[in-house]
Amino acid sequence: MRVVSAVTAGLGLVGLLAGPGAAADLPGSGAPKPVRSAVGWGPCSAEQKELNEAGAECAKVAVPLDYADPRGRTIDIAVSRIRAKSSGERRGILLSNPGGPGGTGLANTLALRPALKDVADHYDLIGFDPRFLGESTPLTCGEAPQPAPPAETTTPRRDFGKSVRSARDTARRCQEHGDNAELLPHASTRNVARDMDAIREALGERRLSYYGISYGADLGAVYTQLFPHRSDRIVLDSSTDPAATQYELFQRSGAPAEAALDGLGGHVRDDVLKLLARAERHPIPVKNVRLDAPLLRILLKQLVQHEEYDPQLVSVVDDVKKAAAGEEFEPGPALSGLLDLLSSPELADSMTGGAIFMCGDGGWPAGGWPKKPATYWKNMQRSRATQPVFGPYVNGMIAPCAFWGTEPREPGTRIRNDVPVLLLQAKYDNNVPYEGALALHKKLRGSRLVTADIRSHGVYGRGTSGLTPVPCADGAVNTYLRDGELPRADITCAKPNLKPNLKTTEKTQ
Structure with missing residues (x-):
């Protein structure tokens, strides 16, 4: 029987001005002029087929491992570039980050190009893999043991104990592997922001423009705080409350997810509750996988994020009902696709990257993971009264951070500045709730907020993922990046006529 680790899947399914040029203010506010780059560009790796086909160049930029010791050990950051079409109308460089934390981004700006339309012609599109991820200097944890298949019978307490053991083992494997003890303290949002500025400096640019989604939005906010005078046109999509801890951010996603499930009708909720009650005692076999309650909650949380996925969510519930009844059937594409995604090596790598940054982060926000398993269990059980479907997941998700052996080197970044920023947020986002964007909006005093009246995680360029575009939001972003006009x-964008999405899986940000 194939084993899918619910703990691993669950991780992704959420100061100092040290750094290049940070001390100097920029004269003037005009568009940056292109400067000859000192970076050694060449073809991208064979794995980056789309970048090569698009005519991109790739390179490595050396940055300090520890910005407090700029002459010490260095690591490499993998960078890609697609040049602006017209040097005469070139605005500068546009970096991006796809979220995570733990997401690689070498080809991310290329993926944005269809949404950018003619705006892409005015920027060098710069992708990069954050430190320790992808083609940048890697940081890997020791190989995980093959988990045992779920037993035919279980209990919520037994499932929780299994997640505690898995989290503790992940922390141990990451701390003890190779020279990770030296590297891990430097895996932080602050340092990724500093790496972004090192890329800017290596490319000979006075400022950088940026688009980031989810964790990428949080990263962009940190950049504006550390490097306000290096920030050009900044777009932050689906951000979080800068004053909340990471665990609090997980917890806050429970209530809006429950509300989203209610929107599908009482019969769907009733079916889900019956299936969870069954899975908490007798995991449900679906072909060669056995679904316990933690894994079932993860699948539902993945699908409830976007309204266009409602038909797939209903389909998954119907399939699991058939499995629970012992029927012979072939799982539909939604359930099959999700199970394939959750057991994929790519997602496992992304989740490891997420743990590395969530646990070592002094950037956004600082730590915030309770150390005692009893705290998670207590919160998990309390949440059942008002959030019976998603409460046990978002409150009981004990990350490896609870057992992490190192503390952040720096405090969390206090966001408060007047850098012009365009914020985007879906009003019914149940991954990073709307209130978080409102909180960040108050801290970024020069910002404007574009609200989309939809249930979604991510607002800009939804059409590139097969979702329904929000033309009002797409237009606001492109106008800002093209003309500099916030x-x-x-503004609040009217709800578009949503069409069911045909794709069955999409990684969360």
Whole structure:
């Protein structure tokens, strides 16, 4: 029987001005002029087929492992570039980050190009893999043991104990592997922001423009705080409350997810509750996989994020009902696709990257993971009264951070500046709730907020993922990146005519 680790899958299914040029203010506010790059560009690796086909160049930029010791050990950051079409109308460089934490981004700006339309012609599109991820200097944890298949019978307490053991083992494997003890303290959002500025400096640019989604939005906010005078046109999509801890951010996603499930009708909720009650005692076999309650909650949380996925969510519930009844059937594409995604090596790598940054982060926000397993269990059980479907997941998700052996080197970044920023947020986002964007909006005093009246995680360029575009939001972003014009006031985009999405899986940010 194939084993899918619910603990691993669950991780992704959420100061100092040290750094290149940070001390100097920029004269003037005009568009940056292109400067000859000192970076040694060449073809991208064979794995980056789309970048090579698009005519991109790739390179490595050396940055300090520890920015407090700029002459010490260095690591490499993998960078890609697609040149602006017209040097005469070139605005500068546009970096991006796809979220995570733990997501690689070498080809991410290329993926944005269809949404950028003609705006892409005015920027060198710069992708990069954050430190320790992808083609940058890697940081890997020791090989995980093959988990045992779920037993035919279980209990919520037994499932929780299994997640505690898995989290403790992940922390041990990451701390003890190779020279990770030296590397891990430097895996932080602050340092990724500093790496972004090192890329800017290596490319000979006075400023950088940026688009980031989810964790990438949080990263962009940190950049504006550390390097306000290096920030050009900054777009932050689906951000979080900068004052909340990471665990609090997980917890806050439970209530809006429950509300989203209610929107599908009482019969769907009733079916889900019956299936969870069954899975908490007798994991449900689906072909060669056995679904316990933690894994079933993860599948549902993945699908409830976007309204266009509602038909797939209903399909998954129907399939699991058939499995629970002992029927012979072939799982539909939604359930099959999700199970394939959750057991994929790519997602496992992404989740390891997420743990590395969530646990070592002094950037956004600082730590915030309770150390005692009893705290998670207590919160998990309390949540059942008001959040019976998603409460046990978001409150009981004990990350490896609870057992991490190192503390962040720096405190969390306090966001408060007047850098012009365009914020985007879906009003019914149940991954990073709307209130978090409102909180960040108050801290970024020069920002404007574009609200999309939809249930979604991510607002800009939804059409590139097969979702329904929000033209009002796409237009606001492209106008800002093209002309430098923020909306005069906050705006709310009317709900588009949503069409069911045909794709069955999408990684969360």
